[in-house]
Amino acid sequence: MTRPRRDPRAERAAIQVAAGPRPRFDRSARAAGGRPRRDPRPERAGQRVPGASRPRYDLSQVVPAQALRGEVAVAAEARQPAAAKILVVEDPAFLVAVVPDAAGGRLSPHDRQVLGAARVLAGREGGILVVSVGPCEACGPAGADRHLALGEVGTDPDERAARVAAALAVASPRHVLFPESLDGGDLARRVAVRMGVPLFDNAEVVAAGGLVRPARGRRVEQRAAPGLLASVAPDAVADYAGPPREARPLAHDLPPAAEPASTILSVARIPADPATVPLSLAEFVASAGNGIRDLDTFRQLVAALHATPGASRVLCDAGLMPRHTQVGASGTVLAATCYFALGISGAPQHLQGVAGCEHVVAVNTDLHAAMIERAGLAIVQDAQAVMPALLRLLAREKQEAGEGS
Amino acid sequence: MRIAVLLSAGRHPVSGAAVLPRLEAQAIRIAAGLGTPVGLHAGPDAAAVADALGQGLSRIAHVALPEGADPVPVLAASLRAMAPDLVLAGRRGQGGDESGIVPYALAAALGLPLIADVVAVAPGEAAGTLRLDQSLGRGALRRVVVRGPVVATVHPDAPAPLAYAFGQARRGVIEPVAAIVPAGPAAAPAAVEERPYRRRPKLVKGAPTGGSAAERLKAATGEAGAAASGRLLVDPDPDEAAREILAYLRGIGVLAPPSPRPNP
Ligand SMILES: Cc1cc2nc3c(=O)[nH]c(=O)nc-3n(C[C@H](O)[C@H](O)[C@H](O)COP(=O)(O)OP(=O)(O)OC[C@H]3O[C@@H](n4cnc5c(N)ncnc54)[C@H](O)[C@@H]3O)c2cc1C
Numbered sequence: 001m002t003r004p005r006r007d008p009r010a011e012r013a014a015i016q017v018a019a020g021p022r023p024r025f026d027r028s029a030r031a032a033g034g035r036p037r038r039d040p041r042p043e044r045a046g047q048r049v050p051g052a053s054r055p056r057y058d059l060s061q062v063v064p065a066q067a068l069r070g071e072v073a074v075a076a077e078a079r080q081p082a083a084a085k086i087l088v089v090e091d092p093a094f095l096v097a098v099v100p101d102a103a104g105g106r107l108s109p110h111d112r113q114v115l116g117a118a119r120v121l122a123g124r125e126g127g128i129l130v131v132s133v134g135p136c137e138a139c140g141p142a143g144a145d146r147h148l149a150l151g152e153v154g155t156d157p158d159e160r161a162a163r164v165a166a167a168l169a170v171a172s173p174r175h176v177l178f179p180e181s182l183d184g185g186d187l188a189r190r191v192a193v194r195m196g197v198p199l200f201d202n203a204e205v206v207a208a209g210g211l212v213r214p215a216r217g218r219r220v221e222q223r224a225a226p227g228l229l230a231s232v233a234p235d236a237v238a239d240y241a242g243p244p245r246e247a248r249p250l251a252h253d254l255p256p257a258a259e260p261a262s263t264i265l266s267v268a269r270i271p272a273d274p275a276t277v278p279l280s281l282a283e284f285v286a287s288a289g290n291g292i293r294d295l296d297t298f299r300q301l302v303a304a305l306h307a308t309p310g311a312s313r314v315l316c317d318a319g320l321m322p323r324h325t326q327v328g329a330s331g332t333v334l335a336a337t338c339y340f341a342l343g344i345s346g347a348p349q350h351l352q353g354v355a356g357c358e359h360v361v362a363v364n365t366d367l368h369a370a371m372i373e374r375a376g377l378a379i380v381q382d383a384q385a386v387m388p389a390l391l392r393l394l395a396r397e398k399q400e401a402g403e404g405s
Numbered sequence: 406m407r408i409a410v411l412l413s414a415g416r417h418p419v420s421g422a423a424v425l426p427r428l429e430a431q432a433i434r435i436a437a438g439l440g441t442p443v444g445l446h447a448g449p450d451a452a453a454v455a456d457a458l459g460q461g462l463s464r465i466a467h468v469a470l471p472e473g474a475d476p477v478p479v480l481a482a483s484l485r486a487m488a489p490d491l492v493l494a495g496r497r498g499q500g501g502d503e504s505g506i507v508p509y510a511l512a513a514a515l516g517l518p519l520i521a522d523v524v525a526v527a528p529g530e531a532a533g534t535l536r537l538d539q540s541l542g543r544g545a546l547r548r549v550v551v552r553g554p555v556v557a558t559v560h561p562d563a564p565a566p567l568a569y570a571f572g573q574a575r576r577g578v579i580e581p582v583a584a585i586v587p588a589g590p591a592a593a594p595a596a597v598e599e600r601p602y603r604r605r606p607k608l609v610k611g612a613p614t615g616g617s618a619a620e621r622l623k624a625a626t627g628e629a630g631a632a633a634s635g636r637l638l639v640d641p642d643p644d645e646a647a648r649e650i651l652a653y654l655r656g657i658g659v660l661a662p663p664s665p666r667p668n669p
Contacts, residue, residue, distance in 0.1 A: 053620070054617055054620075113608070155549075156518075157519075157521075158518065158519075182521070182522055182540065182541065182542060182560075185505070185521075186521040186522070189505065189506055189509040190509060190519075192506065192509070193506070193509045193510050193512075193513045194513070199504065199506060201504050201505070201506075202503075202504075204605060205605065214503075214602055215501070215502050215503055215599075216416065216500055216501065216502075216503070217416060217417070217418030217419070217421075217499065217500055217503075218418065218602045219418075219421070219601070219602055220599045220600065220601060220602055221599070221600055221601070221602045221603060222502075222597040222598070222599055223597065223598045223599075223600065224596055224597045224598070225596065235607050235608045236605070236607075236608065237608070238608060262518070263518050263551055263552045263553055263555070264518065264549055264550070264551050265529075265531075265534060265550040265551065265552055266548075266549070266550045267547060267548070267549050267550075268547070268548045269541070269545070269546070269547050269548075270538070270545065270546040270547070270548055271545050272543055272544030272545045272546075273544070277543075277544030278544065278562075281542075281543050281544040281562065282543070282544065283543050283544075283659060284654075284659040284660070305654070305660060306660070306661070307659075337657065337658075337659055338654065338657055338659045340650075340654075358657075359653075359657050359659075361650055361653060361654070363646070363650075367639060372637070375635060376635045376636070376653070377635065377636050377638075377649065377650065377653045378635060378636065378637045378638070379638045379641065379646045379649070379650070380637070380638065380639045380640060381638070381640060381641060381643060381646050382643075385643040386643050386646050386647060386650070388643075389643035389644045389646065389647035390647040390650060390651070392644075392647070393644065393647045393648060393651060394651070397663035398663070400663070401663050
């Protein structure tokens with residue numbers, strides 16, 4: 001058997017690219033015979049796992065070079081919609097119900113964690129049923145397979161519990177999870193008493209094998225197999241991270257609430273008054289340090305920003321600010337969302353009080369102050385000049401809004 | 406106004422010594438502002454709640470109950486006999502199971518409404534009504550006006566307890582009360598397994614679930630959060646700085662946007 005004789009000149013002429021004064025050859029075209037020429041670079045690019053910020057490669061997958069040519073982008077694009085495809089559980093083997101707080105019709109971060117916990121219990125075969133009182137948006141992406149929206153009820157929490165208990169009796173889920181929040185924990189206990197079923201409250205570990213809750217001042221933990229009712233502690237279980245689910249709305253034919261007249265005469269929500277709320281509960285704290293000399297302007301600014309006033313120890317020791325406004329190790333440890341530090345150096349004792357704050361804004365003349373380093377928005381400028389500027393800007397905005405309306 | 410404060414034999418969370426739970430001391434303070442409260446304890450030993458006398462109670466009714474028995478039927482019977490206008494309890498126990506179910510079971514047994522997590526109670530405008538302030542967290546309140554006898558649980562944000570007064574503690578009396586109904590059988594031991602508590606890592610907010618260890622560490626130490634993406638403005642114009650600050654505060658949602666303000 002003889003191989004056909006190769007003619008390298010003719011082969012080269014066949015792959016010559018037409019354009020240009022210099023001869024150029026396209027060697028990626030498949031040679032007439034023999035092995036295809038490998039190009040390691042696109043092969044490597046084809047193995048790259050999309051999404052991660054650091055490059056990650058899936059070496060188990062060997063992408064043929066010719067398939068890569070011009071098709072890498074298509075493959076990556078094809079992968080994205082596949083991930084976003086809505087997962088449908090047509091006939092769930094059992095249901096795990098979640099009763100979210102859903103204040104204002106939106107899932108809270110805690111509610112999402114409870115949905116994550118429900119997915120752990122439901123596994124692959126089970127379905128998650130969200131039972132919400134009133135509407136509730138975006139349950140599907142959070143991991144719900146079914147959604148049962150009960151009609152709005154009045155202000156009586158007992159009425160709410162009765163509705164939820166009735167809906168649960170109809171849906172007969174295998175497990176029911178509540179968030180262990182103020183309202184969620186309240187509802188869970190009412191439902192448990194109404195149904196006469198024990199509640200496994202404040203579960204910190206949720207697994208199909210068992211739930212774990214702390215007891216006796218966190219000296220022991222109790223483990224039990226998942227029962228009917230349980231409530232999940234905040235920040236204990238991760239959110240659902242899988243593909244979105246359908247959250248198919250379920251119809252219900254529950255009779256309208258037939259509770260006896262409620263003894264609750266009126267319910268009113270009183271928002272927190274930032275000027276009087278205790279520092280440890282405040283959401284937004286504006287704080288003055290030794291760099292502030294003009295405390296009157298500071299007080300005006302605090303009022304204009306609707307913040308709660310705070311201070312460093314130096315000002316409290318000097319009697320310029322009341323002692324109960326002191327932030328730090330020997331003062332109050334904050335749980336605020338935002339801390340606005342004016343003229344504070346950020347001593348370790350002070351920073352201890354701010355450790356739990358999510359956002360920090362600092363104004364300081366010293367670029368190397370620890371507070372500047374800690375801040376999400378750091379401004380190296382004289383606080384004495386920034387405070388009046390802020391007041392001016394707020395006043396102007398208010399005036400414009402007044403004119404506009 | 407007749408007020409009953411439910412007292413439990415608590416344990417100190419750190420030392421394990423018998424103490425009056427702080428929530429119940431706070432409940433006594435709320436009750437003392439409204440009238441003369443009476444304490445109610447069901448348990449084997451009244452000495453466990455004697456501290457409550459020094460915190461502002463002058464009388465405690467004690468129903469003897471064997472260890473581990475279900476207190477709800479006994480408490481419900483005693484409360485029915487006392488017929489108080491307000492029953493106060495802590496939102497959770499301390500040192501036991503800490504499930505907080507007893508007030509709910511009691512309210513159901515008595516057929517009374519229950520208002521959870523109150524921080525203040527005052528008489529309402531109409532006779533026979535009560536105004537209760539429920540905590541919603543972060544200092545926000547829900548003000549509920551209720552008619553007639555009500556059970557309320559106390560939230561930790563309620564005013565701090567009164568100072569312990571030794572003289573008062575000596576003057577106060579603990580009255581043994583005969584159980585009106587036989588104590589229910591000890592609750593069937595639920596199938597729980599107990600072990601020493603093991604601390605578990607809290608979820609790190611914003612941590613990438615599938616990220617690398619380095620990414621998770623960054624999220625945990627806060628390097629990836631606001632601090633890492635932190636903006637530094639050196640010597641900006643004060644007005645420019647003010648604009649930046651307001652934009653930042655509005656971006657994180659702690660400051661209301663300027664335009665449509667309901668109040669002029
Ligand atoms: C046992 C112990 C416990 C303590 N507990 C606490 C505590 O709980 N809370 C607490 O706060 N402290 C506490 N301290 C004190 C702490 O160590 C610091 O001394 C204190 O926090 C410093 O306060 P300051 O940042 O306001 O003042 P300084 O350290 O004097 O800082 C002033 C800052 O303002 C800046 N500045 C000056 N002029 C201006 C201007 N015009 N515009 C803008 N910036 C300006 C300066 O650059 C400087 O960074 C404690 C100390 C000890 C020993």
